[in-house]
Amino acid sequence: MSRTVLIVDDSPILRRAIRKVVALAGIDDRLVHEAGNGIEALEVLEAVRVDLVLLDLNMPAMDGEQLARQIAERPDLAHVSLVVVSAESNRERLDRVRGLGVAEVLHKPFEPEELCRVINRTLGARA
Amino acid sequence: MNRITPERLGELATVALERTCFLLVGPGDRAGPAGDLVASVGYDGPSAGRVWVAASGPFAVELAACLLGVAPEEIDADTDGRDAVRELANIVGGLVVLELGGADHRFTLGLPVESPLDARGLGSEAALESETGSLRVVWDPAAHGGRHAA
Numbered sequence: 001m002s003r004t005v006l007i008v009d010d011s012p013i014l015r016r017a018i019r020k021v022v023a024l025a026g027i028d029d030r031l032v033h034e035a036g037n038g039i040e041a042l043e044v045l046e047a048v049r050v051d052l053v054l055l056d057l058n059m060p061a062m063d064g065e066q067l068a069r070q071i072a073e074r075p076d077l078a079h080v081s082l083v084v085v086s087a088e089s090n091r092e093r094l095d096r097v098r099g100l101g102v103a104e105v106l107h108k109p110f111e112p113e114e115l116c117r118v119i120n121r122t123l124g125a126r127a
Numbered sequence: 128m129n130r131i132t133p134e135r136l137g138e139l140a141t142v143a144l145e146r147t148c149f150l151l152v153g154p155g156d157r158a159g160p161a162g163d164l165v166a167s168v169g170y171d172g173p174s175a176g177r178v179w180v181a182a183s184g185p186f187a188v189e190l191a192a193c194l195l196g197v198a199p200e201e202i203d204a205d206t207d208g209r210d211a212v213r214e215l216a217n218i219v220g221g222l223v224v225l226e227l228g229g230a231d232h233r234f235t236l237g238l239p240v241e242s243p244l245d246a247r248g249l250g251s252e253a254a255l256e257s258e259t260g261s262l263r264v265v266w267d268p269a270a271h272g273g274r275h276a277a
Contacts, residue, residue: 010238011217013210017148017194058217058238087221090172091232107225108218109146 003123004031004048008041008067009056009085018054018085021112025119038062042070050080052123054115057086057097065093068100081122085115129227131266137253139222140180140215140264147218148193155256155263162263163187166213167242168220169270172234174227177270178220179244179263182212186260190215199259213239223266246270 005022007015015034022032033048035041037059044050053071057064064084071077084097087108094105103122106115131139137154144150162181169177182190187208192199194211202208217239224234246252246267255262 011210011214013191013194013207014214017196020196058236060238087217088236089221089225089228089232090235093235094232108221109143111146 002031003027003051004033005119006033006035006041006044006048006050006053008035008038008053008059008064010036010059011056012036014056018115021115022054022119024112025116025123027119038064038067038070041067045071045077045080052081052083052119054119055082055084055086055102057084057088057093065097065100068097068102072100081125083118083122085110131223131226131251133251133253135226136223136251136264136266137255139226140219140253140255140262143215143218143222144190144193147215148190148196150190150193150257152255152257152262155254155261162244162261164209164212165242165244166209166216166239167244168216168239169237170220170224170227170234171237172224172228173231174268175270176223176250176266176268177246178216178223179242179246179265179267180212180216180219181244181263181265182208182215183260183262184208186257186262187212189257189259209241213241219264 039062055064082102084105163184164187165181167179188202191202191207191211246265249269250266253264
């Protein structure tokens, strides 16, 4: 599957763990990018056409909600699908990010198979 | 406010470890050491508090290895181990606020940080052990929550 994925999480070890799950979903590892916060993610989005962003919410500098808002406001990023992967459970906040076009919310802790299914479902819905 | 018993706190940490990386743990020695690596996460909302996880060095390495699906020998204890313990604090903290929040879920989780264990002893504490190391989880509903700037 020649899709491009961006993993946005401030935990380097979780980015590496998620990267392995993304590979299990059939994504070419050369098409997987990482960012430690929203600012770094925007830099990647400027440089690369990304199909799917796996997004943590609680991050320093620019959090996931702020990043989702920026993406939602930019027509040139309208093709990007968003999936939140977070320990956040605040209902108001999750409702806000869903309102920004987030396709799915996956709560930590998640099983790798769950994330794999969400990736395939989200990218499959774009086909 | 919901009360989280030591048994429930241990169950939440066990669920976090099993679901995230299939790391199996059982009850541990409560009188054991506090842990070589300590991280915590605060929360705010209807009430504020903090959750700590304190891991022995071998437990942190085992946790990192499980997260990455690699052998413990491939783990850098200082970087990967610390990062894994911070992430575990984040995940267990998320489960604690879910438990506290009931159907409302009005709590907001902060960022996980390395911080000394300075709970006031008003909450709960659970001790767990894996094959290689030990983990203590402490919930203090009286501690300052807050979103830490990183």
